[in-house]
Amino acid sequence: SFVFSSRRSKHKLMNSYLGIAVGAVVVALTVFITKKILSKPVTASPRSLDMEKETKSETKEVFLTRKRQTAPLAEKIELSHDTRLFRFRLPTADTVLGLPIGKHFKIHCPNAVGSEEGKWNGREDPEAGKEEIHRSYTPTSSDDDLGHFDLVVKVYKSGVVERFPDGGKASQYLDTLKVGDEINLTGPFGLVEYKGKGLLENKRKPIQVKNIGMVAGGTGITPMLQVIHAIMKDPEDRTQVSLLYANQTERDILVRDMLEKLQRENPDRFKLWYTLDRPDSDWKYSTGFINRDMIAEHMPKAGDDTVILMCGPP
Numbered sequence: 001s002f003v004f005s006s007r008r009s010k011h012k013l014m015n016s017y018l019g020i021a022v023g024a025v026v027v028a029l030t031v032f033i034t035k036k037i038l039s040k041p042v043t044a045s046p047r048s049l050d051m052e053k054e055t056k057s058e059t060k061e062v063f064l065t066r067k068r069q070t071a072p073l074a075e076k077i078e079l080s081h082d083t084r085l086f087r088f089r090l091p092t093a094d095t096v097l098g099l100p101i102g103k104h105f106k107i108h109c110p111n112a113v114g115s116e117e118g119k120w121n122g123r124e125d126p127e128a129g130k131e132e133i134h135r136s137y138t139p140t141s142s143d144d145d146l147g148h149f150d151l152v153v154k155v156y157k158s159g160v161v162e163r164f165p166d167g168g169k170a171s172q173y174l175d176t177l178k179v180g181d182e183i184n185l186t187g188p189f190g191l192v193e194y195k196g197k198g199l200l201e202n203k204r205k206p207i208q209v210k211n212i213g214m215v216a217g218g219t220g221i222t223p224m225l226q227v228i229h230a231i232m233k234d235p236e237d238r239t240q241v242s243l244l245y246a247n248q249t250e251r252d253i254l255v256r257d258m259l260e261k262l263q264r265e266n267p268d269r270f271k272l273w274y275t276l277d278r279p280d281s282d283w284k285y286s287t288g289f290i291n292r293d294m295i296a297e298h299m300p301k302a303g304d305d306t307v308i309l310m311c312g313p314p
Contacts, residue, residue, distance in 0.1 A: 060146070062098035063090050064105060070182040074148060082160075083254060085140075086151045086174060088183065093147040099139065101194040101230045104223065105187025106134040109173040114166045121164045135170035136189070138223040140255065142230070152254060154219045194227050198239040200307065211300035213308040214243040215290060220312025221245060221254050227309070228259075232266045242271040244298045246290055246312070249278050273298045 063069065074089040090097065099105060111130050114120040118128045127133050141150040155175045156168030177183070193201045200207045212231075214224045224243060231237045247253050253274065263272045275286035275294060286294055300306045 061092060061095045063095050064098040064187045066186060066188070068108070068184055068186050070184055071149075072182045073177050073179050076177070076179065079152065080251060082155050082157065084153055084155060084175060086153060086177070087148050088151070090147050090149065096143045096146055097139065097141070097149045099143065099149075099188050100190075101142075101226055102192045102200070102223065103188040103190030104136045104138045105185050106136055106189065107170065107174075108132055108134045108184040108186070109170055112166070112169045112172070115158070120169070121166045127169075133169060134186075138226055140222060140225055140258075142226065152219075152222060154252075154254060194230055196230065196234060197237045207307065208305070209239065209307050210305040211240045211242070211303075211307075213299040213306065214241065215246075215295075215299070215308065215310045215312075216243065217246040217312025218248075218252070219254060220310075221259075223311050224309065225255055225258065228262060228270065232262050232270060238269065240269055240271075240300065242273075242298055242300055244273050244275065244290060244294060246275045247277070249276060250280060250283065271298065 063071075071088040071090065073086060075085075075087040077085040077087075079085055109132065111127055111133050112120075114125060116122070119125050120127070137151055137153075139149045140152045141148070151174075153171050153174055155171045156164065157172060157175075158165060158167035160167065174183075191203050195201060195206075198209050200209065212227070214227075216224045224245075228241055228243070231239050231241060243259070245253070245259070259272055263270050273285060273294075275288060275290060276283060277288065279285075279287050299308065
């Protein structure tokens with residue numbers, strides 16, 4: 001869900017940033033957008049409309065139709081001790097996933113039972129008794145990739161972190177999949193879409209911006225990466241992006257190689273900064289929870305042409 005904030009609520013917004021705990025575990029992702037509401041309506045540029053028409057005129061088969069569908073696992077790659085890349089095959093080699101930039105889909109999976117009856121990770125489980133649950137995911141691939149889509153998933157295993165003895169329901173389910181196994185998914189969903197060249201839509205209302213700040217924690221990086229990729233691959237898109245990315249340890253940083261490659265290739269458009277809960281002694285970025293100083297130094301200033309996107313721990 002996305003939320004708007006005016007300049008008058010700047011301090012309230014600052015306090016909401018401070019609630020992002022670097023060490024928190026992300027199971028379900030939520031994205032927030034904040035900005036000063038524009039006093040004048042923004043219309044799409046002719047080129048943006050042309051691009052939309054061109055997209056609609058494409059003859060490739062689109063997979064996501066809001067109906068429930070299945071996709072088989074084609075490949076599973078271990079990226080780290082607890083992170084996997086899952087590649088799922090689409091019906092044909094020319095099929096496009098059909099996920100607008102900034103949106104997500106839902107994966108449906110069997111419910112799991114916690115170590116304590118009626119609880120999950122020591123808390124009352126609102127999903128207890130349900131046969132099926134769903135979680136929202138954003139792929140690291142895009143509609144430029146035909147015939148498949150990729151998910152990078154951090155697997156929260158049971159018995160590893162004392163505070164979360166049961167781990168994550170969906171991530172552990174995905175980790176059990178073997179090549180050929182199918183997942184059930186529906187989509188696309190989401191209220192905000194990035195249309196290109198600084199144009200976003202919130203509930204289909206156009207918003208033109210020059211600066212996008214991003215605050216992400218853990219697996220909250222995946223929807224951010226989708227937007228960053230879209231901006232950086234278009235040399236005519238001059239939108240400035242600033243990312244503040246929080247994790248527990250250095251080895252927990254997802255898609256770090258991708259992010260730093262994008263930063264090296266686009267130093268004038270993409271700023272990247274990390275903070276860790278438990279860094280090594282030679283760590284050169286920030287340490288600890290996201291705070292006022294980090295926000296002031298690494299996020300764009302509030303204004304009519306600026307939005308902030310948040311995704312990750314509550």
